[in-house]
Amino acid sequence: MAEKKTPPPNNNRQFAVWGLIILLMLIVFTVAQSGASRPAPGETFTFSDFRERVEASEVQSAKIDIPGGVVTGKLRNGEDYSVNVPPVSADPAGEILDGSGVPYEYAEKTEPSVLANILLSLLPLLIIIGLFFLVFRNMQGGGRGGAMSFGKSKAKLLTENTKRVTFEDVAGVESAKEDLKEVVEFLKDPSKFTRLGARIPTGALLVGPPGTGKTLLARAVAGEAGVPFFTISGSDFVEMFVGVGASRVREMFAEARKHAPCIIFIDEIDAVGRHRGVGTSGGHEEREQTLNQLLVEMDGFEGQEGVIIVAATNRPDVLDKALLRPGRFDRQIEVPYPDIQGREKILEVHMRGKPMAADIDVKYIARGTPGFSGADLANLVNEAALLSARRNKLKITMREFEDARDKVMMGAERRTLAMSDEEKAMTAYHEAGHAIVGLNMEGSLPIHKATIIPRGRALGMVQYLPERDQISQSRQEMIARMAMAMGGRAAEELHFGYDKVTSGASSDIEQVTRIATAMVTEWGLSDEIGPIAYKDTDQQSFHPGIGRGSAISPETAKLIESEIKRFVTEAHDKAREILTDKKDDWIALAEALLEYETLSGDEIKALLDDGTKPKRPDLSGGKRPTVSPVPTTKSSKGPKTIGGPSEA
Template structure:
């Protein structure tokens, strides 16, 4: 980039110098002021009358120039007069002299006349080249493909670098085998799928999988984003598709990877503006190019999206993207393998339990786990440690979920007490509800926007939830609100449980309208519209009757109210444990699940973990947090259960 800027400066410097030279050359004959053109007869009259003050004879060009008595300049051409120049002023008192200048050649005159045209043409060519940008990515290279080619010189990625998606890797191993030995399939009349569509949430490793296929097969890898095809000019995207496939055929066998293909592969015929015509033409060209592939060309297309529902059906038919490979969030074994991959080469302490961390990170994608390991390494560096301990992984996960600690946040004693009893209420209700998750940690240290939280860890990945577990989760979420009512009084209840209430309402609504867990409604699905009304089924058909809507609302209210009453009942029954836990939180600020259990069983004082990160701090999941929310200029507490 620096060399290109230097070259541009030099070019423009030369152009400016030439312009200045041309201006100087054109203005040179005008130096000395303007002169009156006199005929030789007129000059003789001036000489006879004595009105010529001085004169100079240019013998090279046969021109006499001089000054009249009034100061005017004159010029007389004597080239056509056969006369000795000395005889003109002989016998007069007029001072005169001679000079000799070089006559301008005809070639120089021609060059001076065409120089402006050449200069303008050169500037036009320069601008044109700059707009093209070296042949790629410029304003005049619309039809050029923007696909990047990753060859063997690029950092190689193999299946060993991809973990947690074993089923997807098994499906893609066929692609690798075909690229390495296509005759193994073609001799049996088999045809490898021309397109493989990777479907999954963001961060699950779709792009990494595609690169691993290219690395395993040892073939060139073209990568491009779906949005790179679409421009405001109709036909540009189709041209780029043709260009990309033409380059791919030269590198065959190879892989073409199209990321976020939904940007160009959406349903055709959708949209009212003219912009959709360009996208549809691009999609049409992509369909044609894919459909024309033969199995022996050795070109395989892999695409990725997290929106397969919006793709055109013609794109998914057999012969194009005829294989869809799910790339889901990793399970607990997958998360453990992903953590092993990202911990490789890092100084990990002996007390780090990878299985424990994997258990406490349900719902984390591969990108989330990579970020978790990186945050733990950064925390270890800030604490001047030589190795990454379990405590750093614990704190890193809390930071990823809830944000950094805010120990400098100014809180009154009343606010700290409110937070402590609030979080203790969550914990006690959770400990005494059948079907609730085990407690991992309770803290009243502000973190991010949270003033405190209670965290739970599932024993295993939860694929589904039972009615018992849902009721327990709702009661646990209402424990904070119930604790504020019992300890501080009805009029002292804060807005801290607002998001708890939202969560409970959301669960109750799903139980009634989606999961068929209401005896009064029965196993019938209803979908809530944007205006708050319900319609039967998946949202089609006429709205439900007012009686049915009223019944749905009453059932939702019943589930929420029963959860609140259950929380009040448990806290009244376990008041001694609740108060003891709240006071311990006020004293120690953070308690692990084992410490809470020991405290409630025999009132054992918690032992604080040392700063070296010894022991096994809990890695939390399913946090219940208490967050501040500005209301009318004031900062109040808000409680969120996730």
């Protein structure tokens, strides 16, 4: 679907304003010209020359214009002349002419017309009115139709004329599409339901994280049904003046009835549909009046025949209960992150029309992008296309998708970052520690890549690639994740000594503490605490020493802290144990990272199984960084691992 090219708003009022301004300018110009004297023809004399010529009898006639301050006439030789005299009440020129007997006359006195006097007197008032009108119009936002249409709806009307969006263009949300197909059938054939006494839901609320395709789903419903589609944001209703939002709601529904059957889509409805009673004045009062009007229009005394409201939000918890009751938004449709099959279909949609190489494996790309939304996948395909264009390729290859995924998930490479040999060595042993612990822990994820090339804020990372989407995790998997995360810190301690440990493991420690806290206070995985939830409803997590007021005793809080510390300490000790037992593998992997900078999962496996090294050139130029001495001053941006479900 494409946006309908509606006719431009009525500009008559705007033309009238500009006409008034031009008229005022003409009046000012006319009045200014009426008081100015016109230049006289012929030769111009000074007043002293004029006196001498009169006394010499060279002047034949004269015409005196006292208000204009000029004397004109003819000389005896037939030439015209003019003399500028001061416009005073006295007449010095007449006295000179009387004394010499030269005939003369006075110019007729011209008075301003009545119309000019009226316009001149009204000019200040007209200017003030015009300025007030312009300021008032601008204060109201200059919206459609000007100052007299402040309460007009800002909803945009889309039609199915061009670029029609259908369910074929929406992938990865099959369950949501099934729920919305009933709405499409009702819009196509309402009698199919009404003859049985059925009533289609008045509103459908699409709930899901940002970028999952809620707006696209709403447009697909209108495209499938072939009906008009009004779209508006929740923030477009609320203004600083009370009553404007309610007026816009009424106007929007009135316009929708004219196009029924149709769909009204309200994006980010939580901007106007929040719980009432939060405030009693100002913006809160305006928002509540707007919400009340929306509730009335959706389920008032007059039914909205053929008008279906579809709204989207990622904060359903803040919506008013009256908005979610049956008869209004009585159907909530979840639009979650797509699973691996959904991601595969979304990638195929965004790959349409793009030249793809034969080595593209859509399933492999979908497997390596857990937690990606539809918008993230569209960005991934676009980044791959941009990389291919920069590399002067005719087709998009798998390498571009790999590099694009690393860029989206971990940030762009920072090869220009100046790192000393000691810092590179520290990073290599840190990341090798993560990898070795992960390879020797039951329940750990397969390693996809290890690198010491700085990306984003990290100096290096180990990336894990899950074989499937994980909805939940077992206790074994959580313990493995904590041990993998502590592998970097343990590696620094074992190889460089406790006094040389850097701040590079800060994010790893934070991650392990978060997992341990959730295991103890939320998931009931502590034998000492038992299956009891101590999650703070306000803080969304347990914080040592805070708790939930009197709900947690000091003894219980101390026990929780002790259990969290035990989980973290055991993960650290397990990592040290594995690195001690697998010291040869750990050192070999670290040396390979120093030589090749990046190793894939298959290359790491071959290196550790039989010592096979990658068949690539030595990027270090034959100069391997020395491990010691280790500098005493380190950058605060130490080695970090990637985030997400494969974090370690």
